[in-house]
Amino acid sequence: MNRNKNAFTNGLRDGIPIALGYFAVAFSLGIVAKKAGLNPFQGFLSSLLNHASAGEYAEFTVIIANAPYAEMAFVILVTNIRYMLMSCALSQKFHTDTSLIHRFFVGFGITDEIFGISIGRTGTLNPYYTYGAMAIALPGWSLGTAIGIVAGNILPPSIVSALSVALYGMFIAIIIPAAKANHIVGGVIITSFLVSFAVSKITLFDHMSDSMKISILTVIIAGFAAALFPVKDNEQHTAEDSNKEAS
């Protein structure tokens, strides 16, 4: 019981910078939501249930276009497909005894950032850690959207700009210690940087959504890495242990 409480507190603590970053980003999402005709409550509800930046942006464009419900389902499937990969990865992070209810609610809470800090935990994942992060990050995201609808962009651009890199800072905190501990992981991360940069420069991929690019690159690069450098079980622990400091 105490361990769960501890995990929840840790999740809450790690969720604070995520919530701050979300709040700022959700503001701009609120402006789009307003264009789509959502009132603050609808914006809040949409963000609480969907909590995905690219996904919700796409959602609002579908509403603006007054498109069929089936199109909404398809667009959300495509923009959020990366969460399916994250969900697969998290399934291996749980103790095999973890109940279906916990699996469902942790799955529901997956966002890029919440996934990032959850997968970065040492050893198996205690669901309460993820719940702690969700408890602060999701209201931050939802309130940000609602207030964005009401107030528009009241934060000065310099603050929004500074806060926009907070999330990337957190990703760096997860991948760099792992790269330091395991050179293959380091090589895979550098390769990912380079390929991602190259793809962003190739105009051929311009019409593809960022989310789609992320999913495709992940499948290809992680696939190559798995084929070339199969992981032995003891290696998994070295990289995970290195995240102890970061988390």
Add this chain to the structure above:
Amino acid sequence: MTHNIYLYIFVAAAVSCLIRTLPLTLIRGKIENPFIRSFLYYVPYVTLAVMTFPAIITAPQVPIAGILALTAGVIAAWKGLNMMGIAALCCIVVFVCETAVKM
């Protein structure tokens, strides 16, 4: 034909929820296949790396601010600074850099 906003939100939420929860609830045990195990081991690192770069450079108003934030963040992470510290450092670097550029 006009559509109901609540129904739109519900459809989007239902699809998002299924995408997120199906693999976690269906894959209950340890996967034994070494390729899939290795693949899933690399997935988070690749995803996070691809999401970080080059987005960290295009997110701020001035690209150089993003480059400096990335550099500072990587060095701080290598030295073992904690997650919140690295996130704060990146924000401060961008704010200071953009303020300096505008002067």
